[in-house]
Structure formats: structure tokens, C-alpha cells
Amino acid sequence: MSSLSDPAAGPHQPHHFDLQSASEVPDSYAWPTLHGQPSASEPMPVIDLADRDAAGSIGRACMSWGAFQVTGHRIAPRLLDAIEAETRRLFLLPIQQKLKAASSPDDRSGYGPIPLSAFCDKLMWSEGFTISGSPVDHARKLWPHDHDKFCDAIEEYKKEMKALSGWLIGLILLSLGLKFEDVAWAAPVGNLPPDLTGTLRLNSYPPCPEPDKAMGMLAHTDSSLLTILYQSGTTGLQVLRDEDQSSPARWVTVPLLPESLIVLVGDLLHILSNGQLKTALHRVVVDRIQHRVSVAYFFGPPGNVKVSPIEKLVGPGRAPAYRGVTWAEYLGIRMKLFDKALASLKEQEESKEVCDE
Ligand SMILES: C=C1C[C@]23C[C@@]1(O)CC[C@H]2[C@@]12CCC[C@@](C)(C(=O)O1)[C@H]2[C@@H]3C(=O)O
Numbered sequence: 211m212s213s214l215s216d217p218a219a220g221p222h223q224p225h226h227f228d229l230q231s232a233s234e235v236p237d238s239y240a241w242p243t244l245h246g247q248p249s250a251s252e253p254m255p256v257i258d259l260a261d262r263d264a265a266g267s268i269g270r271a272c273m274s275w276g277a278f279q280v281t282g283h284r285i286a287p288r289l290l291d292a293i294e295a296e297t298r299r300l301f302l303l304p305i306q307q308k309l310k311a312a313s314s315p316d317d318r319s320g321y322g323p324i325p326l327s328a329f330c331d332k333l334m335w336s337e338g339f340t341i342s343g344s345p346v347d348h349a350r351k352l353w354p355h356d357h358d359k360f361c362d363a364i365e366e367y368k369k370e371m372k373a374l375s376g377w378l379i380g381l382i383l384l385s386l387g388l389k390f391e392d393v394a395w396a397a398p399v400g401n402l403p404p405d406l407t408g409t410l411r412l413n414s415y416p417p418c419p420e421p422d423k424a425m426g427m428l429a430h431t432d433s434s435l436l437t438i439l440y441q442s443g444t445t446g447l448q449v450l451r452d453e454d455q456s457s458p459a460r461w462v463t464v465p466l467l468p469e470s471l472i473v474l475v476g477d478l479l480h481i482l483s484n485g486q487l488k489t490a491l492h493r494v495v496v497d498r499i500q501h502r503v504s505v506a507y508f509f510g511p512p513g514n515v516k517v518s519p520i521e522k523l524v525g526p527g528r529a530p531a532y533r534g535v536t537w538a539e540y541l542g543i544r545m546k547l548f549d550k551a552l553a554s555l556k557e558q559e560e561s562k563e564v565c566d567e
């Protein structure tokens with residue numbers, strides 16, 4: 211990708227250009243290679259969690275796409291509306307107000323660019339707000355007298371997303387012929403350890419006068435075990451479909467399905483599954499008219515846990531495909547190697563066969 215650069219050249223500075231009022235795409239936001247690829251019409255799987263064979267369908271979707279949409283997830287439409295309304299309320303604040311809650315390289319929480327923007331020499335047509343722990347301190351800076359509604363929606367949404375992540379992980383393990391007990395640090399739904407981590411990122415993609423030139427979010431995989439994404443109002447998320455060796459990879463636009471959620475397999479789940487589940491390469495394109503917002507929940511393991519391939523998936527006499535890493539270690543590796551990070555954890559092919567004398 212010609213718009214990727216070396217992060218060692220210096221950290222990407224938060225930009226203060228007001229995207230909302232732009233009448234054209236400045237050169238610093240013009241991505242040369244965005245819309246070259248054809249898009250595919252094959253739809254991404256939609257799975258109803260109430261179906262008897264939900265686990266089987268999820269397993270197949272994770273192996274071939276690394277992504278799917280879910281319905282029947284039991285997240286109240288009221289909560290989805292509330293999180294969307296609070297996200298829009300945040301991004302409609304004046305830029306100077308949002309900058310009061312700016313993130314920093316030491317603390318990623320708050321208003322600011324995504325860490326991976328350090329690899330781009332072009333800017334993305336988006337803004338975002340990351341929430342790792344409590345939202346209160348940052349929310350107070352945004353709305354000194356009126357932050358309760360925001361914080362309540364965030365706390366409830368995080369709690370529901372954590373429970374749904376546990377449910378999904380259970381179904382994914384089942385699809386692989388496994389149980390929670392096969393993963394030392396995991397536990398059945400409703401009983402997830404309190405230190406199991408989840409980070410929320412609110413994303414905003416303002417309308418863009420020249421959408422074919424701009425990039426909402428660069429193509430990337432998430433580092434998480436899985437990411438649950440809520441997109442509302444307009445499409446924009448695209449997932450790379452590259453299963454068929456005989457035809458070129460294609461970007462598939464994920465359609466709007468009211469009240470559904472999108473699930474993306476992250477790099478850590480790919481490692482945990484010993485490479486069986488595909489990590490989803492995805493990106494976001496922007497719209498000429500619509501202001502799109504999305505809410506991403508990144509679900510990961512407890513901080514001290516090294517994620518490594520599940521023994522039963524490795525099989526006797528074989529060595530695991532990847533070495534173990536904690537989420538924090540992996541984020542560090544990613545900030546050095548970007549899209550080569552996963553490959554750097556691969557155990558050497560020659561050492562895969564283990565002598566069983
Ligand atoms: C928990 C996290 C996942 C994330 C890094 C972060 O600490 C908070 C932001 C997340 C995000 C959102 C946009 C894409 C992404 C790759 C990025 O640069 O920042 C993800 C990160 C990730 O999945 O590693």
C-alpha cells in the first residue's frame with residue numbers, strides 16, 4: 211500500500227482540520243490506491259444466535275470469512291439507539307471541546323487518532339474516541355455538567371458487550387469441538403473473570419465531498435480475540451474476501467441490517483485457534499452525504515495471559531503454529547511491524563513436527 215510509512219519517522223500528530231466543513235479533499239487526505247479493487251456481491255453470513263445450529267454456522271463463517279453479522283443477540287434496541295445517540299452527540303461537539311479530552315501516546319483513552327495511523331503518510335477521514343477503563347474523567351472534560359447520560363450508556367454497553375463476547379466465544383469453541391475448560395483462562399458465559407478486558411472505540415466518519423479519494427480507516431486486522439461492531443445509518447465497512455485462490459481478493463461491503471451486530475475475528479483468536487479461524491482484514495470507506503458512526507468493542511484476554519494455540523487443536527506430536535503472546539505484547543509488536551506482526555509469531559515450519567520418542 212503506497213500510503214503506508216515507517217512509524218519511526220515520528221508519531222502521527224492528531225490533526226485539527228475540521229472534516230465537517232471541508233469542501234474538497236486536501237492532498238494530505240487523498241489516498242492513491244483506494245478504489246482500484248472490484249467489490250464482490252457475495253454477502254457476508256448473517257447468523258441468528260437463536261438458531262439451533264448457530265455454533266456450526268459461526269464456525270464456518272469464522273473459517274472462511276473471519277467475520278459475520280449476528281441477529282438474535284439480545285442487546286436491547288434501546289441500548290443500541292442510546293450508544294449511537296451519545297456517539298453522535300460527542301462528535302458534534304466543537305473541535306476545541308473534543309481536544310480537551312485528547313488521548314496521548316502514553317494513554318490511548320480519549321479523543322484522538324488510531325495507533326495504526328502512525329504507519330500512514332496520508333490522513334484518514336475519521337475521528338475517534340477510545341475508552342479503556344472508566345469513561346468518567348474524559349467525559350467530564352467534554353461535558354463538565356452533563357456527562358452522566360454518556361457514561362451510563364457506555365458502562366451498560368460495555369457490560370452487555372462483555373457478556374455477548376463470552377457467549378460468542380463459547381459458540382466458537384463449540385464449533386471447534388471444544389469447551390471453556392479447554393482454555394485455561396476462559397470461563398462460561400456469565401462467569402467471565404473481571405479482568406477479562408474490553409476496550410470501546412467510538413468512530414465518526416463525516417460526509418466527504420470526494421469519497422473516492424479519501425479513506426475512512428485503513429485496511430487492518432484487529433488485535434483482539436474478537437471485535438463486535440455496531441454500524442448504524444450508513445454502510446462503509448468492507449471486509450476482504452480472499453477465499454478462492456482462483457479469483458482475486460475483493461472488498462465486500464457489509465450491508466446495513468437493522469439492529470444486527472458485526473463480529474470480526476481478531477489476530478489473537480487466530481492464534482488461539484492455531485490458525486484455523488481467519489482474522490478479518492477490513493477497512494472503512496466514506497460517504498458523500500451521510501455522517502456515519504460506528505461503535506467497536508474489542509474483546510481480549512486478561513492482561514497477564516499469554517494467548518497461545520489451544521493444545522487440543524495442535525494435536526499430539528505437532529508443535530503449535532504460533533508462539534504465545536499477551537495482548538499488550540502483541541500491540542507492541544504491531545506498532546513495530548504492522549501487518550507483519552502475526553507472521554512474526556509463526557513458529558518455523560521445520561520445527562513443527564515434534565519427536566515423540
Ligand atoms: C484495544 C485496542 C484495539 C486497538 C488498539 C486499542 O488499544 C484501542 C484502539 C483499537 C484500534 C481501533 C482502530 C483499528 C486498530 C487496529 C487501531 O489502530 O486502533 C485498533 C487496535 C487493535 O485492534 O489493535
Ligand SMILES: O=C(O)CCC(=O)C(=O)O
Nearest residue numbers: 411413441447494504506
Ligand atoms: O467503523 C467501522 O465500521 C470499523 C471500525 C474498525 O475497524 C475499528 O474500530 O477497528
Ligand SMILES: [Fe+2]
Nearest residue numbers: 430431432492
Ligand atoms: Fe477494526
